[in-house]
Amino acid sequence: MxxxxxxxxxxxxxxxxxxxxxxxxxxxxxxxxxxxxxxxxxxxxxxxxxxxxxxxxxxxxxxxxxxxxxxxxxxxxxxxxxxxxxxxxxxxxxxxxxxxxxxxxxxxxxxxxxxxxxxxxxxxxxxxxxxxxxxxxxxxxxxxxxxxxxxxxxxxxxxxxxxxAPLVPAFHHAAFWHAGEALAVLNLGGIANLTLIDQAGSTIGFDCGPANTLLDGWVQKHLGSEFDAGGSWAAGGGVSAALLHDLLAEPYFAALPPKSTGQERFNLAWLQRALASHAALQPQDVQATLAELTATTVAQDLRRHLPQARTLLVCGGGAENADLVQRLRRLVPGVDVMSSAARGMPPxxxxxxxxxxxxxxxxxxxxxxxxxxxxxxxxxxxxxxxxx
Known part of the structure; x- marks a missing residue:
């Protein structure tokens, strides 16, 4: 360490x-x-x-x-x-x-x-x-x-x-960690990245995959809105298990850290290639599937790398996406998912x-x-x- x-x-x-x-x-x-x-x-x-x-x-x-x-x-x-x-x-x-x-x-x-x-x-x-x-x-x-x-x-x-990248894990440790706890900090920006700190203070962190970069891009394309406020559009759609399966086949998700990524990998062109086999999907269902993709990749990484975590602090713009946060809560039972504001710093x-x-x-x-x-x-x- x-x-x-x-x-x-x-x-x-x-x-x-x-x-x-x-x-x-x-x-x-x-x-x-x-x-x-x-x-x-x-x-x-x-x-x-x-x-x-x-x-x-x-x-x-x-x-x-x-x-x-x-x-x-x-x-x-x-x-x-x-x-x-x-x-x-x-x-x-x-x-x-x-x-x-x-x-x-x-x-x-x-x-x-x-x-x-x-x-x-x-x-x-x-x-x-x-x-x-x-x-x-x-x-x-x-x-x-x-x-x-x-x-x-x-x-x-x-x-x-x-x-x-990511460079924020050292700060997350300084700002949020309490000795003896296993803590996860999730930043939901354009990309979702996790900081994982075990009970002894050893820290790892990495980019999980896309978050707002695809959610915002898709809603801008179809509704003309800057973002899906509160995730309300995604919440009204249905997740396509088939599309989610194809998106999760992206090799980046299985790669071990250290790893980082950005819009050069996860962009609307990446999504459109996957959608070629799912042309009948309604745009709202695609939005719901993208939200599920973000929540799923985060949940998988948390279970894989710090299964003992009982607290997940969420920060970044995506912390205001109630639908996305609710999906996270469903996928990480037993983990207290809360805003970073609970530790004194708004998202x-x-x-x-x-x-x-x-x-x-x-x-x-x-x-x-x-x-x-x-x-x-x-x-x-x-x-x-x-x-x-």
Whole structure:
């Protein structure tokens, strides 16, 4: 097991975390307070929830054209270099708006914040080919905000032979785990990913498969809605056992971790290939089957890798999908499925808080990855710093 060390804040350090996930619904930002003595940091391998406090949260939706541009960049397109750089500048405009909101909500000057952790927008994730691409312009963000920016979190882990993802399990451990419990944390973003922490604190994590990326894409295609609010459309459909069987035949689901994935694998083209043999299905029944697919892959992975877990914390946008959460509860009897809010952090804040925390690790010169999660050769300090 890798022993994690955590950045020892001085009295109460403030960091901003920014996250725009694969669901492409906009940017979440948090102002995170890290309050812990250096002595406490040295005495414990992991932070506890009392050391972390989200003081403010802000959300900004993507302008329609930016969302379209980012989605186009997930596949090969004409003039990609220009399109990517233009999208990065526009993305930073949204990031800067979120930072301004957070500072205004707390009546803070930029100098009160040590750094911004800005993950960027993932458009290609190919660790098997040695790279992962996040659209971002961190130097511009530092100029716009007057705050140091930490970005490019994945590349060092990939250089060390890792997947570069997921990076949030170390934060989940710091924020949510209690000694002696077997805990699972599920992020339902565009992709579903699990963090699994056993009673001794050993941590693994990986991407299970698609979540909102297919659910949102299908409802947009057929209803014109941005997402299936509460999962109500899926709840009114019927699961196709035959389609579910064919979708579950995807080799990724049987692969052992470390593993990570994204829209380059799970997209509407992937779904359409499977639907070629199920042309008579109604769109609403396909939506129900996609929800069942997400719940099934998560349940299978939980039983396979941490069957002793009795608590499953759910975060990310999918935590608001009542139908999906109910499917999970049905498939993992004996497990208490609850919102991350039950441990003090609402679902939409968790990933942004993770990148604020990772920025603190970077500035302290401490690792942010867990080799057992990503497959890297060892612990690595992640990210590049754009100072002011």
């Amino acid at each position: 890798t022993t994690l060390r955590h950045a020892p804040p001085r009295a109460a350090d403030l960091y901003i975390g920014l996250m725009s996930g694969t669901s492409l619904d906009g940017v979440d930002g948090v102002l995170l307070e890290l309050a812990r003595s250096p002595e406490a940091a040295q005495e414990s391998r992991h932070s506890s929830a009392s050391h972390l406090r989200v003081r403010s949260h802000a959300h900004q939706v993507f302008p329609g054209q930016l969302r379209t541009d980012l989605l186009v960049l997930t596949q090969s397109c004409p003039d990609e270099i220009h399109q990517a750089q233009r999208a990065a500048i526009e993305l930073v405009d949204v990031y800067a708006q979120v930072v301004t909101k957070l500072l205004s909500q707390e009546a803070l000057a930029p100098s009160a914040v040590r750094a911004i952790g800005a993950h960027g927008q993932t458009v290609r994730h190919r660790p098997d080919r040695g790279y992962s691409v996040q659209i971002n312009a961190p130097a511009l963000l530092a100029e716009r905000t007057g705050i140091a920016v930490v970005a490019d979190f994945r590349s060092r882990d990939i250089a060390a032979g890792g997947q570069g 939409q804040q968790v990933e942004a808080a993770a990148f604020a925390w990772l920025a603190a690790q970077t500035l302290a010169g401490l690792p942010g990855n867990i080799p057992a999660v990503t497959g890297a050769a060892g612990p690595r300090v992640l990210g590049a710093v754009y100072a002011v």
